[in-house]
Amino acid sequence: MSEGKTNNRSTRYSAPSYPIIYISWRARLAEFVTNAIDNLSHGITVRDAMKDLGLRDKTDFLPGLDVRLLPHQVIGVSWMVAQESSTRRGGILADDMGLGKTVQMIATMVINQPEPDADCRVTLVVVPAALLQQWKDEIxxxxxxxxxxxxxxGKDKIKKLSELQSKDVIITSYPTLCQDFWLPKDLEPGEEAEYLAKEGGILARAKFFRVVADEAQFIRNRSTRASTSLAYIRSIYRWMLTGTPVTNTLADVYGLLRFGRFRPWNDWNDFNAYVAKVQYEDAPLAGQRAQAILEPLILRRTKNSTLEGEPILQLPPKDIELCMLEFSEEERDLYDSFEKRSKIRLSKFIKERTLVKNHAVVLVMILRLRQLCCHPNLILRDTDDFEDPTLLMAGDGEKELSRAIKFMGKSWVNDVSWGFLERSAASELIDFADLIAEGNDTCPVCHDLYANGSGRIIECGHELCFDCLLELSNAAVAHDGIFGYGSEKQNMEVERAYEEAATKGLRPCPTCKKMCDFNATNKVFKSIAFEPSDEELTAYANAHRRGSRRHQVKYEIKDEDDEDNMDVDVDISESSPTPNKIEELSEDELPDASSIFAPKAKRAKISDVKPKRKFDDGPSDEVIATWRKGDDNLEASTKMLALVDLLKKSGDDKTICYSQWTTMLDLIDKLFSRHGIQCLRYDGRMDRPSREAALTNFKRPGGPKVILVSTRCGGVGLNLVVANRVVNMDLSWNYAAESQAYDRVHRLGQEKDVFVKRLVVRNTIEERMLKLQDVKTGLAEAALGEGSGGKLHRLSVKDIKHVGADL
Incomplete structure (x- = not known):
């Protein structure tokens, strides 16, 4: 890629005004490109890099840097300095986890400092909240x-622009950044940048010398506020640090290109036409094009790379073992019984043609199966009835919809339902690749898919996951940057109003900042209530293809005296008749049942089972009562017993135990007390000082040897080389997330052999999840010129079916 297609400072950029949803991938990669990107050093030798940086030998320190760079880091810093001197003004440092991306970035900051009298002097570093203090300490x-x-x-936010400009480095979190880039909905396209420069938060009004996005995979989804906010930020130099630049699809690359303003690929229309849409017709070609775009912008080295004939990094070996476990007889009985009931429920959805509407139910059903693999208490504690799987899931959609209408009104329900219809169309229909949908399939707080917890709609109409809802409702009140947009008097009035609302138990919505009551049962609703049916999606698709716009297609809640008053119908103009059957759609319009749920033979077999069948071979009441216990009398699950056994064999080594569910960590904590095992906690329910105190205690010689860590909270960025053993209690949808967690211990500074144990139960959904992980790992390798091939798609309904092959 020539420099003529990269960006320079004078280019004006306008980010899209509305969020966009990724489509669901259907194409298959026949084979990946075999000629991988050879950008180990971009032609730079260690000797040349040392000369560029003014180093005489490998033992020299860079002036201003109190640490000696390793050879591959010397090359990295040399490349980064050259990038800042070119028209690209930055790039993507995508070194494998543990190779020292942070120190290379700091070294670049030391070498290329702004002039003392420069207008833009501040470097802004944007990181996950868990890494704020770590970055400050490193610098x-x-x-x-x-x-x-x-x-x-939080409360340490700067309020005056003059004070911010007096600092050299500002470190902030992605959520805090987003709060400063809030945009009113009534802005005309193209007015966003001007509005933010005058009326935005302090970070939006400031001009920076350099902006660094650490763990830049947080901005891969172009529809998220983190991604769009960074696209608007004003800076001379722009850097992205990530060990996983491609996580799910090639569209992940666009979020990085947009932030970097790498022309012409920072324009979605250009990138979509050149790469994203090409995947449908010629996936290998799309992979080649993505490589060509990335090659001049990215520097990536892996731990297995060599440099001038020597290993790039001398790390102790890392042994990752898949520990296949067998359920106890009672656990198997519970799991099989719930899985049978889930099959019956899916059969009902297929017959009633309500697969799309019940998408959330299917996701939560799979979530419950995954939780059963860890401990039955995770689902049994939520209900007294084990007969109907829906009682353990998101709830009944019609009843929830009725409740929403009663408390919020039809107009509110119409607006929320419309957003879900657009989102479903963007997610499931190929023809809607460019559809701008309000909403997203990931939680705005934890950035995790709603598959890992049922979504909740709060009174402002925005969605977040149930776990984050609970966490925010119990969190201490902080200003979180919502002040500073007007005069001092106006700011004080807003602040007083905020504090008054907070004392009443209200908390700001993560998306729009409106103060909402997260604990009011009449103002929080399950997302399943607003999912469109297949018929509604069909009608929307046909109307859209005939040129219909939103004013021609609308949701209408029937009056209470109408028949079936709990249904949500789609009212289409006469020129856009609604087909009565899903089968009337073409293959490209709506995924059929076979692609979503089961191979035909499998589905036919499931359909033979009558939905109203009663089970007389399920677990007994005594078994259910035994495994429901979550107190000191809890029954240890297969995975918990395996964990205790592994810890007994670990000697003096320190161990990290990961789980995606804090409730599972709670159960493990209780079991440890029974066995006399001292442990620490690190999860999202703890405030930042408490988390930092836990890490300090864990790193202390003689401190506790075990720490229980939430995967989503402690899976990225942390340096935990004091431990050399990892036990993962549950699989992630994407292996990249697990790999990042494992590399908290396998990185620079580790002196012991590293042992990772992945606990998986045989003949469960976990075995099928392993296959999906292989698929997504292959995709990431494709764009980077690594690996050998696989299927290209994101976690969607089709992925869910591949995982739950027999459901």
Whole structure:
């Protein structure tokens, strides 16, 4: 790629005004490109890099840096400095986890500093909240104090622009950044940048010398506020640090290109036409094009790379073992019984043609099966009835819809339902690749798919996952940057109103910042109530293809005296008749049941089972009562017993135990008390000082040897080389997330052999999840010129079916 297709400072950029949803991939990659990107050093030798940086030998320190760079880091810093001198003004440092991306970035900051009288002097570093203090410590300890750093977060946020501009480095979190880039809905396209520069939060009004997005996979989804906010930010230099630049699809690359303003690929229309849409017709070609785009912008080295004939990094070996476990007789009985009931429920959805509407139910059904693999208490504690799987899932959609109408009104329900219809169309229909949908299939707080917890709609109409809803409702009140947009008097009035609302138990919506009551049962609703049916999606698709716009297609809640008053119908103009059957759609319009749920032979077999069949071979009441216990009398599950056994064999080594569910960590904590095992906790329910105290205690010689960590909270960025053993209690949808968690211990500074144990139960959904992980790992390797091939798609209904092959 020539430099003529990259960006320069004078280019004006306007990010899209509305979020966009990724489509669901149907194409298959026949084979990946075999000529991988050879950008180990971009032609730079260690000797050349040392010369560029003014180093005489490998033992020299860079002036201003209090740490000696390794050979591959010297090349990395040389490349980064050259990138900043070119028209690209930055790039993507995509080194494997543990190779020292942070220190290379800090070294670049030391070498290329702004002039003392420059208008833009501040470097902004945007990180996950868990890494705020770690980044500050890294900069302060490695730069001899030459930078004045400040953590811009919570109550420590700077309110005056002059004070912010007096700092050298500002470190903030993605959620805090997003709050400063809020945009009113009535802005005309193209007015966003001007509005933010004048009326936005302090980070939106500021101009920066350099912006660094750490763990940049957080901005891969172009529809998220984190991604769009960074696209608007004003800066001379732009850097992305990530060990996983491609996680799910080639569309992940666009979020990075947009932030970097790498022309012409920072325009979605250009990137979509050149790469994203090409995947439908010629996936290998799309992979080649993605490689060509990335090659001049990215530097990526893996731990297995060699440099001038020597290993790039001398790390102890890392042994990852898949521990296949067998359920106890009672656990198997519980699991099989629930799986049978789930099959019956799916058969009912297929017959009633309500698969799309019940998408959330299917996702939560799979979630419950995954939780059963860890401990039955995770689902049994939620209900007294084990007969109907829906009682353990998101709830009944019609009843929830009725409740929403009663408390919020039809107009509110119409608006929310319309958003879900657009989202479903964008997600499931190929023809809707460019559809701009309000909403997203990931939680705005934890950025996880709603598959990992049922979504909740709050009174402002925005969605977040149930776990984050609970966490935010119990969190301490902080200003979180919603002040500072008007005069001092106006700011004070807003702040007083905020505090008054907070004392009443209200908390700000993560998306729009409206103060909402997260604990009011009449103002929080399950997302399943607003999912469109297949018929509604069909009608929308046909109307859209005939040129219909939103004013021609609308949701209409029937009056209470109408028949079936709990249904949500789609009213289409006479020129756009609604087909009565899903079968009337073409193959490209709506995924059929076979692609979503089961091979035909499998589906036919399931259909023979009558939905109203009663089970007389299920678990007994005594078994259910035994496994429902979550107190000191809890029954240890197969995985918990395996964990205790592994810890007994670990000697003096320290161990990290990961789980995606804090409730599982709670059960493990209770079991440890019974066995006399001291442990620490690190999860999202703890405030930042408590988490930092836990890490300090864990790193202390003689401190506890075990720490229980939430995967979503402690899976990225942390340096935990004090431990050399990892036990993962449950699989992630994407292996990249697991790999990042494992590399918290397998990185620079690790002196012991590393042992990772992945606990998987045989003949369960977990075995099928392993196949999906292989698919997504292959995709990431495709765009980077690594690996050998696989299927290209994101976690969608079809993925769910591949995972639950027999459901």
């Amino acid at each position: 302060d300890t490695k730069t001899n104090g030459i930078f004045e750093t400040h953590v811009h977060h």
